[in-house]
Amino acid sequence: MGFTINTRHRLEQDGRAVERIASPAAHTGGTFGQTPHILIMHFTYGASARSSASWFQDPDNRSKSSAHVVVDRDGAVIQCVDFDTAANHAGQSSWGGLTSFNNKSFGIELANWGYLKPGPGGSWTSYTNVPIASPFLAAHKNGNPYRPSDAPIGWEPYSPEQMATAVAIARALAAKYGVDTILGHDDIARGRKWDPGPAFDMARFRNQVLGDRAIDGPNTLTVRSPTGLNLRQGAGTEFAMIEQLADGTQVAPIEQRGNWLFVNVLDEEGVAQKSGWVHGAFLA
Numbered sequence: 001m002g003f004t005i006n007t008r009h010r011l012e013q014d015g016r017a018v019e020r021i022a023s024p025a026a027h028t029g030g031t032f033g034q035t036p037h038i039l040i041m042h043f044t045y046g047a048s049a050r051s052s053a054s055w056f057q058d059p060d061n062r063s064k065s066s067a068h069v070v071v072d073r074d075g076a077v078i079q080c081v082d083f084d085t086a087a088n089h090a091g092q093s094s095w096g097g098l099t100s101f102n103n104k105s106f107g108i109e110l111a112n113w114g115y116l117k118p119g120p121g122g123s124w125t126s127y128t129n130v131p132i133a134s135p136f137l138a139a140h141k142n143g144n145p146y147r148p149s150d151a152p153i154g155w156e157p158y159s160p161e162q163m164a165t166a167v168a169i170a171r172a173l174a175a176k177y178g179v180d181t182i183l184g185h186d187d188i189a190r191g192r193k194w195d196p197g198p199a200f201d202m203a204r205f206r207n208q209v210l211g212d213r214a215i216d217g218p219n220t221l222t223v224r225s226p227t228g229l230n231l232r233q234g235a236g237t238e239f240a241m242i243e244q245l246a247d248g249t250q251v252a253p254i255e256q257r258g259n260w261l262f263v264n265v266l267d268e269e270g271v272a273q274k275s276g277w278v279h280g281a282f283l284a
């Protein structure tokens, strides 16, 4: 699938601009001060890419939300905000010592109903009562949006067509702007947002987009440093320290850059609690 980004910061598929339903300027943060290298993945919690793109234009949309592109369940894509402009997709957000991700990241929305409601006989529906035949059953890594907080609940799966388009767009963003960090909305707005959620295979997505800079599988490494290991905001000692990880801390590597690894820091149950960069020499 041939996605590229043209000089007007618009997405093209096979050399032709994709459909555009522009979000109004009032729903954006204006031109980026600095080109972002971070991509945030979302689900829309909605019926279609078109309905979400329309919502981004709606005067009743009080939060003035928007995103750069929305990918539909069949893989079709609509661009709403040009890639040189900050979209209102992140809201209040923090991660790795950074805040306010609207002006630090690109946002891709995937049309998806997100977390589902339990119905009779083990069935699951969207909050609008659309039945989802084969939901993905899992608990959210940050705790579910509703009780029970730690038991598996239903989530709408993402289709292969939708994922293929998302991967291709993310690759185009990496090629054009040097995107090297991919996070979920649920990573930067923990406890407030649940997208893209457990049905989105983030490790696989990162691997497909970032190639050999990403690391396969859920392998776990252990911090081996009696004096602790610095978790940093970037791949180098020049980046600010987030915190010091104690000897014995378990981490799951996601991406590699030189000697540095981007890792999820795991709690005693193996649940990711935070992310950042560490020097790989102190992991075993």
Ligand SMILES: [Zn+2]
Pocket (backbone or CB within 6 Å): 041, 042, 043, 089, 185, 193, 195
């Ligand atoms: Zn979101």
